[in-house]
Amino acid sequence: MNLHNIITSIEKTDPEVYDRLDSRRSAMKSFAKIGGKIAMAAVPIALGSMFKKAYSQTTTDIEGVLQYALTLEYLEYEFYQKGSAAANLVPAGAPAGAIATIRDHELAHVNFLKAAITSLGKTPVSKPNFDFSAGSGSMTGPLATVFTDYPTFLAVAQTFEDTGVRAYKGQAANLISNNDVLTAALNIHSVEARHAAHIRYMRRNLSGSNSIKPWITLKDTGGIGALVQKSYDGEEVVVQAGVTITNINGKAISAEAASEAFDEPLTMAQVLEIVTPFLAP
């Protein structure tokens, strides 16, 4: 049995397979893990279950989208809850007030999504364990100072909010068959964008850097750097539905403004790749 051939044939029937599994390499790695544990005779079954898992993660049904959104809201709520509870992190006054406002919205989103999933007769997923140092559970990852260093805290907040906006946007089309759920998701989506803009405004004022704006310029991270680049890749596009926005119709619209004027979606697979370092076993 040639595994490369199997995966290649899946590639042919489903060109987006690597959106479902994050890469060919990880598909092979997942398979290698399974292969190490079981006899080769069971391989087709194991392979089937690996792909079933991948496809159920990208299921376009309403419940799947809501469970995905709930997981992201759990992440955001716990982040702000820990941040607002940490001693000497967020300055009193306007900053503490803003973080409390955002925290409360994220909790409201968690509760709203749980109720929505329950109303479909399904069970909400439970909250995962998080590692906000981005250490996959080691708690000593590259963001280990996230709850002791205020600029780092705001940088992570900005990344979570901008990623959240892109994550909801990427699922809108999957909710098109249900007006109520779609409208609720859009109403959460724009709240996340308001949060993102405010966190960016806080970072602009804290740093005195005029290059940090309430909106996303090209694929700029706002000075955060390579660690969060995946949350911004793809934001630099300046063509929408085949129309070039830069200098459209003779108007002086720069590439920066053209990219800022439209926020871009992320697929579920892209978002899962971004949040994976923040998940602990």
Add this chain to the structure above:
Amino acid sequence: MEKHKDLIKPAGNADLSAYGSQRRKLLSVFGYSALTAGFLAACNKDDEPMNNGGIDLGSGDIGILNYAYALEQLEAAFYTQVATSFYTGITPSEQALLTDIRDHEIAHREFFKTALGNQAIVDLEVDFSSINFSSRDSVLGTAKAFEDLGVSAYNGAGKLIVSPDYLLLAGKIVSVEARHAAYIRDLISNGSFADSTVIDVNGLDTSRNPPDVLMIASGFLKSKINASNLPTS
């Protein structure tokens, strides 16, 4: 007839062949054959704006795109005026970011105009007589109203859109409007970016149906808009 000239080619774009190729791309994205588009244009474009005492946005997804185009025209006209003579006491930071917003709104307006091609509504006439453009309070208060209105309009229009491609486009724009709204609100009162006047106890933003949005917008428009053919669900 003069007003229809704008529907044939975008103002200021001398390169008609480039425009034509862009139109073809768009028509395919928007699922319209050139024949269909031409037929619709031939059938109903000339007389319809005069019917029912207002500019007809049209029906279906095209109607929703025209609805968005109308709102973007209003916003772009407002920020163009703001940036032509900034209010007294404006800071360099405010000046830079309000100029950004103007450019975003012009980009949105021109995108819809180009995308809709000969199905686009005419240029709207605005009425800004209630706004004092030299006053920070007046300008930011109006900006806040427009941005919150825009967010609620796109949020409410999502369910009326049939095409997943248009729904995504609306999603790409609404979050930028929400970023504008948050920034303008913070300029008026820092921390009011998502206060309880727009966000409910479930943490949800506001959505409005087209008639409610257009009722509010009509206070800033000389042109009358006829939304009677828009989808309602």
